[in-house]
Amino acid sequence: MRFQINQIWRHQVVALLANLKVAIALLLLIALFSILGTVIEQGQTLDFYRENYPEHPALFGFLSYKVIFAIGLEHVYASWWFLMLLILFGTSLTACTFNRQLPILKASRRWFYYTKPQSFAKLPLATEIVGGNLNQLAQSLQRKNYKVYQADDRLYARKGLIGRIGPIVVHASMLLVLIGSIWGSLTGFVAQEMVPSGETFQIKNITEAGAWSERQVPKDWSVRVNRFWIDYTLKGNIDQFYSDLSVLDQDGKEVDRQTIHVNKPLKYKGVTLYQANWDIHAIRFTLNNSPILQLPVNKLESQTGGRQVWGTWIPTKPDLSAGITLITPDLQGTFLIYDEQGNLLTTLRTNGSTQVNGITFTLKEAIGSTGLQIKADPGIPIVYAGFGLLMLGVIMSYVSHSQVWALQVGDRLYIGGKTNRAQVSFESELIDVTNVVDQGSGTAIAV
Numbered sequence: 001m002r003f004q005i006n007q008i009w010r011h012q013v014v015a016l017l018a019n020l021k022v023a024i025a026l027l028l029l030i031a032l033f034s035i036l037g038t039v040i041e042q043g044q045t046l047d048f049y050r051e052n053y054p055e056h057p058a059l060f061g062f063l064s065y066k067v068i069f070a071i072g073l074e075h076v077y078a079s080w081w082f083l084m085l086l087i088l089f090g091t092s093l094t095a096c097t098f099n100r101q102l103p104i105l106k107a108s109r110r111w112f113y114y115t116k117p118q119s120f121a122k123l124p125l126a127t128e129i130v131g132g133n134l135n136q137l138a139q140s141l142q143r144k145n146y147k148v149y150q151a152d153d154r155l156y157a158r159k160g161l162i163g164r165i166g167p168i169v170v171h172a173s174m175l176l177v178l179i180g181s182i183w184g185s186l187t188g189f190v191a192q193e194m195v196p197s198g199e200t201f202q203i204k205n206i207t208e209a210g211a212w213s214e215r216q217v218p219k220d221w222s223v224r225v226n227r228f229w230i231d232y233t234l235k236g237n238i239d240q241f242y243s244d245l246s247v248l249d250q251d252g253k254e255v256d257r258q259t260i261h262v263n264k265p266l267k268y269k270g271v272t273l274y275q276a277n278w279d280i281h282a283i284r285f286t287l288n289n290s291p292i293l294q295l296p297v298n299k300l301e302s303q304t305g306g307r308q309v310w311g312t313w314i315p316t317k318p319d320l321s322a323g324i325t326l327i328t329p330d331l332q333g334t335f336l337i338y339d340e341q342g343n344l345l346t347t348l349r350t351n352g353s354t355q356v357n358g359i360t361f362t363l364k365e366a367i368g369s370t371g372l373q374i375k376a377d378p379g380i381p382i383v384y385a386g387f388g389l390l391m392l393g394v395i396m397s398y399v400s401h402s403q404v405w406a407l408q409v410g411d412r413l414y415i416g417g418k419t420n421r422a423q424v425s426f427e428s429e430l431i432d433v434t435n436v437v438d439q440g441s442g443t444a445i446a447v
Contacts, residue, residue: 043075115154126414138150184378187378191375193371225245226244298312307329312325312326335363404417
């Protein structure tokens with residue numbers, strides 16, 4: 001009794017999951033939360049959400065940073081409930097495939113002969129030819145790429161069975177996309193690194209990570225930033241910024257080297273490094289005949305128009321009682337030099353010198369930092385394979401599954417057929433076939 005109850009319960013659950021309305025509802029929920037994950041910035045700090053999504057006034061009257069964190073909208077695609085939606089939708093597709101699509105394909109592969117003329121009246125298209133020849137009909141259908149089955153006075157022909165396989169392929173492709181998405185969410189990671197020119201780093205600053213992403217974070221190789229530079233337009237605007245990167249193995253040996261820029265990342269062992277940002281890290285200089293010195297540069301807020309500038313203070317006396325301030329808006333190599341009272345003394349380019357407070361100050365170079373966004377998503381190949389299969393399945397689904405029956409009774413040849421789409425084209429094709437068979441005694445097509 002318990003076994004029968006369990007069977008009934010499982011049957012009802014499978015039937016519910018295979019229901020088209022349930023699948024559409026799940027798909028709409030996935031689409032809704034995907035839109036929210038696109039509109040609401042992902043992976044930001046608490047202060048960011050407090051500033052942009054305050055409680056008073058809340059966006060749309062309810063969407064505040066507390067709601068975002070309570071539901072998990074700050075990392076939608078990695079949240080447990082979004083993954084559960086994907087799993088439920090995948091389960092629904094699987095149930096629909098086994099409950100509906102496979103039985104339809106199985107039924108389409110079965111064929112039979114009509115043995116009575118009255119049976120042709122049930123078909124959407126039918127005709128009767130006096131003096132028609134069954135063998136001639138078979139040859140005509142074969143020329144139209146039909147697969148013909150013939151026995152004595154009966155005939156069955158079909159083509160386009162691949163059209164019945166198309167929906168199954170579409171379902172399989174969507175399952176692949178879902179599996180790839182889930183696998184990527186569980187095993188992928190996103191990192192941000194700001195690295196000065198000349199330094200070597202390993203990926204450590206992880207901002208987003210799946211539950212099983214530990215193995216994806218590389219530990220047996222590192223990256224050296226050989227050089228970072230920016231190309232500017234004639235008007236002084238940034239045209240493009242570049243990073244010359246070397247991938248080093250555990251022994252420090254270079255195994256790959258590429259120059260990346262925006263839209264041209266470096267890919268190595270499933271990890272992709274994108275050019276995303278930049279900064280000014282430090283300046284190198286000399287005072288009189290001193291060795292080359294280096295001081296860090298800090299990002300400042302300009303008093304005019306909110307433009308970002310970088311600056312640092314350099315002491316010109318050993319007791320730090322006097323010094324100069326260097327300000328620059330970019331990496332083009334021009335610095336503004338101010339005294340202790342904030343008066344502009346001069347401008348200086350890299351490798352230039354000037355007299356300040358009785359010493360010779362020589363600006364050697366400004367060291368830039370490259371901002372890299374680093375991603376690993378092992379699910380991407382699976383997702384791409386799913387999309388490729390999806391396109392193939394859609395094309396297959398447009399192929400019409402057409403069937404033709406024929407029965408020879410004395411000098412009369414009964415012909416009928418049906419198709420699942422492109423009805424007008426099929427009717428025209430059937431007329432062409434019967435015109436070949438018709439010996440002039442009159443052909444009537446009944447629709």
